[in-house]
Amino acid sequence: MELISIAIDGPAAAGKSTVAKQIAKKLGIIYVDTGAMYRALTYQTLQENIDLEDEKAVMEILNKIDIRLAQDKEGQRVFINEKDVTEAVRYPDVTASVSVIAKHPLVRKKMVAAQQELAQDNSVVMDGRDIGSHVLPDADVKIFLIASVTERAKRRFEENRQKGIPADLHTLEKEIEKRDELDSTREASPLVKAEDAVELDTTSLSIDDVTNKILEICQPFI
Numbered sequence: 001m002e003l004i005s006i007a008i009d010g011p012a013a014a015g016k017s018t019v020a021k022q023i024a025k026k027l028g029i030i031y032v033d034t035g036a037m038y039r040a041l042t043y044q045t046l047q048e049n050i051d052l053e054d055e056k057a058v059m060e061i062l063n064k065i066d067i068r069l070a071q072d073k074e075g076q077r078v079f080i081n082e083k084d085v086t087e088a089v090r091y092p093d094v095t096a097s098v099s100v101i102a103k104h105p106l107v108r109k110k111m112v113a114a115q116q117e118l119a120q121d122n123s124v125v126m127d128g129r130d131i132g133s134h135v136l137p138d139a140d141v142k143i144f145l146i147a148s149v150t151e152r153a154k155r156r157f158e159e160n161r162q163k164g165i166p167a168d169l170h171t172l173e174k175e176i177e178k179r180d181e182l183d184s185t186r187e188a189s190p191l192v193k194a195e196d197a198v199e200l201d202t203t204s205l206s207i208d209d210v211t212n213k214i215l216e217i218c219q220p221f222i
C-alpha cells in the first residue's frame with residue numbers, strides 16, 4: 001500500500017484528536033498528536049521552574065529530554081524519557097502555558113522535524129495547528145475543523161469531567177479563546193487553514209458524522 005498522510009488542523013478543542021484517533025483505527029495507520037509533544041515540553045519546563053519565555057533555557061530542556069509518542073489501543077501515550085506523562089500533560093497548568101512554549105521558533109523547528117520524520121516511513125493521521133500548512137504541506141488530505149467556542153468549551157468540560165480533571169465551563173471558554181488568540185497571532189507557523197484544506201464545521205455534528213465525512217474525503221487515497 002502507498003503511504004497516506006492526513007492532516008487535521010483547527011483551533012483548541014475542535015474535536016481533532018477524537019476524530020483523528022477514530023480515523024487511525026479505521027484505516028490501521030498511526031495517529032500522531034503533535035499537541036502532546038508541545039504539552040510534554042511544557043510539562044517538563046514547569047517541573048524545572050524555568051521561565052517559559054526564555055527560549056534558550058527551554059531549548060536546553062528540549063535537547064536533553066526524549067519525547068516519545070507510543071501507540072496503544074486508546075490512541076497514543078506520551079513519554080518523557082521513560083516517564084508516562086499522558087495524563088499529566090492534560091492538566092490545566094500545562095494547558096494554560098503550552099501556547100507560550102509553542103511560539104518559540106527553535107522549539108517549533110525541532111518538533112516539526114521530528115513530526116516530518118514520523119510521516120516519512122509511515123501512513124499517518126496527524127493533528128495540530130500547522131500540519132497542513134507547514135509540517136506536511138503535501139499531505140494527501142487536509143482537514144480544518146472548526147466549531148463554536150461555546151460548543152468546544154462544553155466538549156472539553158465533558159472530556160475533563162470523564163478524566164477527573166477539575167474544570168469550570170466559563171474558565172474553559174476563556175482559556176480556549178486565549179489559546180486560539182496566541183496560536184493564531186504568533187509569528188512562527190501560526191494556526192491557519194491551509195489553502196487546500198477542507199473546512200468542516202463540527203458544531204452540530206457527531207464524532208461519527210465528522211469521522212465518516214473525512215473517511216469519504218480520504219477514499220481516493222486508500
Ligand code: C5P
Binds near residue numbers: 131
Ligand atoms: O492540540 P492541543 O490542544 O493539545 O495543543 C496544545 C497546544 O500546542 C496548542 O494550543 C498550540 O499552542 C500547540 N500546538 C502547536 N502546533 C501544533 C500542535 C499544537 O503550536 N502542531
